[in-house]
Amino acid sequence: MDFSINNFFDKKHKDSKIGHFQDLEHIDGLSISTISCGLYDKKRDDLVLFYFREGANYANVYTQSKLVSENIKWNKKIKEKKIFGILVNTRNANALTGKDGYNSLKRISLNLSKLLTSKQISDEDKPREIKPNQILFACTGTIGEKFPENIILNNTKNLVEKIKYNQNKLIWIKAALGIMTTDTKPKLSMAECKIGGTEIKIYGIAKGSGMIFPNMATTLGFIFTDANISSSILKQVLNLNIKSTFNAITCDGDTSTNDMVSIFSTGKAHNKEIRSIKDPKIKQFINCVHEVMLNLAKRVASDGEGATKFVTIKCLNCKTEKDAKNICFSIANSPLVKTAIFGEDPNWGRIAMAIGMSGAVINPEKLSISLGSNLILNNGRLDKNYDENTLSEYMKNEKIEIIVDLSIGSKKFTAYTMDLSNEYIEINADYRS
């Protein structure tokens, strides 16, 4: 399967540069450090620090699960105007670890903030005192295991020493690799645009491969920009874009305790202040953030555990957007549909089954279903050009598109997912061993 790194780039925005990951370079005001502290048996990076020397504005969206990890609780309490870093660990989710897990983060943030303050004093012209509650945490891995506080504490000094002030492509890839769990590929994306004549960079990395079903944010996604944008506008930009990107993907219908998507702006591009999201000067910026988020979200879906095919599901002309979304996810989460796609079987009856069980308002006599450009059900009846052989050929593609047209309204939704293969079972039957 060729999910080559540029496969999902969409170059529709003439005014902006949607670039290749090869173009990822330095974002002024951001520093990265990645190390291995032995959280896994095998040697791999498992601790990544994104450090903002002069602080950054920020906004986050979180999982809608009723059981959230201790780091999400920590992040939600932070009310500081600027944050100075986000520490990402893999292998352990720090979820269902109770007060012990929370207190671990307290002690790590205290330790890390001291180390970073010392670094400021030795490195910077205007050293800043960094407070523990100016550090965010993202954790991903097994739920319910004791959080490896001591291992992390023993490695923060090394982590801070290894901070690189100038990023290049390799450092970005190291960071994207360092936050992975069962992912098979690092996920990076970038776009460039202008805000009132000033050039702006928007870089993103993400991880996520199982337990991906959104209600709000999903998986881990981090967007970095050198734009000068307030936290309040960042929050609005994130909210505006999350529904059709990270909230439009599903791998297995499961929702993590730890999902978060964050955006950070260092302000170092020094564009003029933007006072409202309606300011036409940031329209391009909003579109580019959307591109980066959609690109990352698609990469997450296409790297879903055991994926052999990338599936786009479009539901058109519904009474409500909610109906459109329910139909998309009913299809996207159906094990029967997903196994048929894995088996390259154009078993469209299962798509119909999933539409029926979605609970959406439908008129069976107006329902149409297509696979790619092949119309199957045409206003409730088998299309006259229906041909099983053509469909079987179509199912051999690596990218499958399912289009459902209800013809009873004007609302629509698009969701992204993958097929369900033997490998999903193999990965998940012995994840912890």
Add this chain to the structure above:
Amino acid sequence: MDFSINNFFDKKHKDSKIGHFQDLEHIDGLSISTISCGLYDKKRDDLVLFYFREGANYANVYTQSKLVSENIKWNKKIKEKKIFGILVNTRNANALTGKDGYNSLKRISLNLSKLLTSKQISDEDKPREIKPNQILFACTGTIGEKFPENIILNNTKNLVEKIKYNQNKLIWIKAALGIMTTDTKPKLSMAECKIGGTEIKIYGIAKGSGMIFPNMATTLGFIFTDANISSSILKQVLNLNIKSTFNAITCDGDTSTNDMVSIFSTGKAHNKEIRSIKDPKIKQFINCVHEVMLNLAKRVASDGEGATKFVTIKCLNCKTEKDAKNICFSIANSPLVKTAIFGEDPNWGRIAMAIGMSGAVINPEKLSISLGSNLILNNGRLDKNYDENTLSEYMKNEKIEIIVDLSIGSKKFTAYTMDLSNEYIEINADYRS
């Protein structure tokens, strides 16, 4: 795996006989015929007629899908006081077949009613004229394929000729085999009780192995009794029992277009008329119908596609029954939980994840999770006796019990499911080939 046929019998009702399938014999007033008419490539029975010579009272519950098969539409229109038969075909669901599929049933019912009327004239003392709308249909198989009307019409004469007035164990098993699709085992159950001193038989058969997630009825289930009970009381008995039986099982979260559960009473036991469901004389009968339905439902779940383990999920002490049910099904439908069970991995973090995503009201500090008798999470903290090795041993069992205690209310629910194995993928990736 030993799902021997008596594995799920529950003998708690002292006053009633919950019997072995070996005891299935004749139900007066019911006749059965099963034949192969070549709907499958391989030779197997695929057409089963249950025939009531003197008519039967009846009640049905159907799938909650918004896209229902043509036979469900047909059945829903029937308002006759008594029906005379139900014809069950496999291989083709007659769903998404539109008016053509409906008209096929019209012609088959006309043909079959004529054949049965002729049989009445030649066989019976008081021959009855059987009308087309006194015949129900149950269809199961692939959705969207043209309904094989002609094949069935060419075989109805043979089917009617092979009607057996006296059933024995072998005929019951043949019928249970004849309605199967991807099932690996026939599903039968029985109970006996008394209504006001009169001995009553309650026999049931079912099929269903994938696409099993209930909102109302699920899979195909047929209950037969010789009790003298009105259709209106049968309907109440069915409604009373469906929630904790056929609506408490799930295999893959998918809901069929064709699900139905029916109960038929021939009245040949000649018990005194029952005028109300509150009449204490039918309490035993209601309990026995529950036993038969629960037993069949468990058999369906335990024979779920690719199942290697049978899983019972109990959710206790919730604020509402809806919360308890949502938590049970969130766990039961989670591919991550199901693959962990297949892998014999006591990855209870995934159970916590599924609880969190259910949307139910929970207090994390009061949440307890057990696997069998092994307490893991005790009021939100890892229990002091938690031992990974003990849990790993427990996971080797063929029957797994997950118990979730919310400790915030008094409502509860129990659901039944199976694990998710490689075999599920194999069965469903090439179901049609």
